[in-house]
Amino acid sequence: xxxxxxxxxxxxxxxxxxxxxxxxxxxxxxxxPHATAPVSIFNIGVKECAACHSAPSPIYTALGVTRxxxxxxxxxxxxFDKHSYAYELVRQDLSQDELETDERxxxxxxxxITSKLxxxxxxxxxxxxxxxxxxxxxxxxxxxxxxxxxxxxxxxGPGSEYTRREQxxxxxxxxxxxxxxxxxxxxxxxxxxxxxxxxxxxxxxNINEGRFVTHNMYAAGHPVLPxxxxxxxxxxxxxHWKTLPEKPIVANASKSDLGTFELQAEYNLAHFDIAGTxxxxxxxxxGSYDKTRRSMIGGLVANDLGIELIHQAAAKTExxxxxxIYNCMGCHQELKKNRTPFRHESRTPGRPFPANWxxxxxxxxxxxxxxxxxxxxxxxxxSFNAVPFGDARQLNELSESHLQTLSNRFADRRKMxxxxxxxxxxxxxxxxxxxxxxxxxxxYWVAKQTAWMLFVAIDELVEHKELAHDSVAPMQKELRESLxxxxxxxxxxxxxxxxxxxxxxxxxxxxxxxxxxxIKIVEATATIR
Ligand code: HEC
Ligand code: HEC
Ligand code: HEC
Ligand code: HEC
Ligand code: HEC
Numbered sequence: 278x279x280x281x282x283x284x285x286x287x288x289x290x291x292x293x294x295x296x297x298x299x300x301x302x303x304x305x306x307x308x309x310p311h312a313t314a315p316v317s318i319f320n321i322g323v324k325e326c327a328a329c330h331s332a333p334s335p336i337y338t339a340l341g342v343t344r345x346x347x348x349x350x351x352x353x354x355x356x357f358d359k360h361s362y363a364y365e366l367v368r369q370d371l372s373q374d375e376l377e378t379d380e381r382x383x384x385x386x387x388x389x390i391t392s393k394l395x396x397x398x399x400x401x402x403x404x405x406x407x408x409x410x411x412x413x414x415x416x417x418x419x420x421x422x423x424x425x426x427x428x429x430x431x432x433x434g435p436g437s438e439y440t441r442r443e444q445x446x447x448x449x450x451x452x453x454x455x456x457x458x459x460x461x462x463x464x465x466x467x468x469x470x471x472x473x474x475x476x477x478x479x480x481x482x483n484i485n486e487g488r489f490v491t492h493n494m495y496a497a498g499h500p501v502l503p504x505x506x507x508x509x510x511x512x513x514x515x516x517h518w519k520t521l522p523e524k525p526i527v528a529n530a531s532k533s534d535l536g537t538f539e540l541q542a543e544y545n546l547a548h549f550d551i552a553g554t555x556x557x558x559x560x561x562x563x564g565s566y567d568k569t570r571r572s573m574i575g576g577l578v579a580n581d582l583g584i585e586l587i588h589q590a591a592a593k594t595e596x597x598x599x600x601x602i603y604n605c606m607g608c609h610q611e612l613k614k615n616r617t618p619f620r621h622e623s624r625t626p627g628r629p630f631p632a633n634w635x636x637x638x639x640x641x642x643x644x645x646x647x648x649x650x651x652x653x654x655x656x657x658x659x660s661f662n663a664v665p666f667g668d669a670r671q672l673n674e675l676s677e678s679h680l681q682t683l684s685n686r687f688a689d690r691r692k693m694x695x696x697x698x699x700x701x702x703x704x705x706x707x708x709x710x711x712x713x714x715x716x717x718x719x720x721y722w723v724a725k726q727t728a729w730m731l732f733v734a735i736d737e738l739v740e741h742k743e744l745a746h747d748s749v750a751p752m753q754k755e756l757r758e759s760l761x762x763x764x765x766x767x768x769x770x771x772x773x774x775x776x777x778x779x780x781x782x783x784x785x786x787x788x789x790x791x792x793x794x795x796i797k798i799v800e801a802t803a804t805i806r
Pocket of ligand 1 (some may be wrong): 322326327328337430433436440445446447448450458
């Protein structure tokens, strides 16, 4: 077996680095430089990945590879993950009889949407499967690709290069930095900034990638996309990965057998900036509030991508003014008496504003460009105030300047994701979150996303035994029900079963009660020092 390992370690990497250097395309400014791979790298299809990632072969097990990755990823995804069913739920090539069955009501809706929109041949593939399969203009899907919905490469990046010459199969791959991996097409999803950007390209939308739920699609019946919290969404996916704390570490080990998987020290350093003795590493990993940090970073990424979406929309006159980038309640609020008016001090009544849940500034504990960001945010608000739907030309420029500062924010975030978060910082984050959103918690989407984020932190504090479960559980239960926080899990179950009309819920939820509960939950953490 030894020869095998030696071969893996010594296959020349130089060649691929050379090829890659000549094909790497210059990207426009964006929130996350890792989000797209160079254009000439292409998808090879889930069957290829599944060949190795369905069940560990005896060789891989003998080599100890399964201590690093499980190698059952494709099985988990195919059996349990909603993404592998995302096409099946919307496919349109079914018989009338099939469409009438209860099990196929989502397909029936899909057909209804595209027929209301008068789609021509090919439009469903182009405008819908961009998200329901994850196809893009660069990589047209094959028939077989379609059947499997959102596949490995839609998230991990196109595999033609990193699987070539067994590059990523080698143990030496572990020591590569995220940047080196991304040059060969693989996105490093252990980085919350990177994974948030990947998820949001479908779960929020990205016009340039052809992924956008327009208001027409909503009006034709597309379910309203919920807000997004990275950690909540990740934990609603059947995990086919081991997080860093789940990858085995031997405490009190000598330098030579630091961990139980090969190149562990190099891997930790390249991905998490963690170095030192095994004990120190153990402490850094176990003591850190990793999930809370993910949630926080995901929120910041959503803020930035919200600005990018405005930028993309404002760049094209034909998409500008699409209602779906605005807060739905700006127009769909019933004008009833005795309702808390849905308004903000700084805003002109009657002018729609972008979705509030996307807005999240940097918490005070992590500032380096706060003033500039805040000034730009104010200017953008003014611009949305100036004329109905906002001044496209001005917004295009403002969002451009915003995006230019994003590379700084990106650097800030990379720093944040490499720093262990302490319990005091978790508390600061909770207070910041509540304070910064105090005025917008009467918005259903803000309340929902804020509750998701708070719960991630609260649950992690409970997990670390800093907070008693009983002190918060009843309030969490009530919020879970009234805000409909649970994501629908079973793979084949339609999301339509879970969310009886989001607009309805958004109109009728008890905003004052939810706000009170959220405040009380944060107050319950006051004992943590
Ligand atoms: C020939 C077998 C093989 C094929 C084909 C293959 N993989 Fe892998 N993959 C592996 C092995 C083995 C590892 C673990 C390498 C190690 O020991 O570090 C791995 C590791 C990975 C990792 C973890 C890398 C990291 O840096 O954390 C990802 C992600 C991954 N594979 C995705 C894919 C995807 C997506 C495809 C299809 C495009 C694919 N693989 C195709 C064998 C394969
Ligand atoms: C290529 C597009 C795409 C990408 C990328 C993507 N998703 Fe999804 N996701 C979908 C679609 C489409 C559905 C809806 C499936 C259905 O039809 O019910 C979905 C459903 C989900 C659901 C179930 C939602 C519910 O209401 O039950 C979760 C959770 C989820 N995705 C998490 C993630 C996470 C986490 C990431 C990033 C790591 C991600 N997704 C990346 C397209 C995508
Ligand atoms: C919807 C997005 C999505 C899809 C689809 C997806 N993955 Fe993943 N994958 C992730 C995320 C997120 C992680 C976890 C990153 C982390 O936190 O370390 C991950 C991690 C992995 C890892 C690393 C495991 C580890 O323990 O470090 C492998 C290997 C992998 N995926 C293979 C696959 C394969 C093979 C497929 C297709 C059968 C696939 N993934 C489909 C999002 C996805
Ligand atoms: C600028 C105002 C405006 C905004 C913002 C807006 N809508 Fe609408 N919406 C309308 C109007 C006007 C109609 C009726 C005309 C039509 O069908 O386009 C409508 C119709 C609809 C319908 C059809 C059913 C019904 O109630 O009449 C749905 C569903 C819908 N919108 C969802 C949304 C969602 C979801 C959002 C937020 C992502 C949103 N809308 C944002 C103005 C708006
Ligand atoms: C920007 C990405 C995106 C685009 C574009 C998109 N969708 Fe969706 N779609 C989603 C997501 C995400 C969900 C799941 C929403 C949730 O979690 O509640 C979904 C859910 C659905 C559902 C309900 C599935 C179920 O579980 O029952 C149908 C039907 C649907 N979409 C049809 C379409 C059609 C038809 C189009 C094109 C006109 C389209 N979608 C375009 C992202 C998208």
